[in-house]
Amino acid sequence: MKKIGVTGGIGSGKSTVCRVFKAMGVPVYEADxxxxxxxxxxxxxxxxxxxxxxxxxxxxxxxxxxxxxxxxxxxxxxxxxxxxxxxxxxxxxxxxxWAAAYAELPYVIKEAALMNAAGQGNDLDAVVVVMAPLDLRIRRIQHRDPQRTEAEINAIISRQISDEARQQLADELLINDETRLLIPQIIRLDRAFRD
The missing domain is CATH 1.10.720 (Transcription Termination Factor Rho, Rna-binding Domain; Chain A, Domain 1)
Known part of the structure; x- marks a missing residue:
């Protein structure tokens, strides 16, 4: 069984991606x-x-x-x-x-905000990074958490690793920018992880 990490900055849509994987029958461990x-x-x-x-x-x-x-x-x-x-x-x-309970499956997902590259202090076989433009991430967070100010959101983002550093961890990128269809990207990964 493969263990696949899914990560992304706040507002990138990693939780949405994981909900799609769950809907496809893939177990998801929400580490946070x-x-x-x-x-x-x-x-x-x-x-x-x-x-x-x-x-x-x-x-x-x-x-x-x-x-x-x-x-x-x-x-x-x-x-x-x-x-x-x-x-x-x-x-x-x-x-x-948790993963041992799913040993008969082709793969499981571990979702976490903080993650190392596959094999760096973890037992992940691959890491998927969900990416979205910063302005879109801020709008999503404001919609989800209207009580947060833009300054608070920017402070949270500044404490996270940069998109560039996150991309260095990635074996696969999912682009969640609302101009590219997300589900076909997830289906492509699902097929790859089942091989």
Missing amino acids: ERAKWLTNHDPLLRADIMRLLGPMAYDASGQYNRAFVAAQVFTNPTLLTQLNALIHPRVQADTLR
């Missing part, structure tokens, strides 16, 4: 959502996070305190690296358990 689940439900990970960031990392109801954690780590790159070093191995192990 799963990481959120693990931070709340994996007792060892919770304990590790509290050791690193203190008890305020979880709120009074016991839920992961995203606002507090973000305030701590985004101004402290060392702390962010330490937090990622706790979360990423747990997500990787969870991905392997």
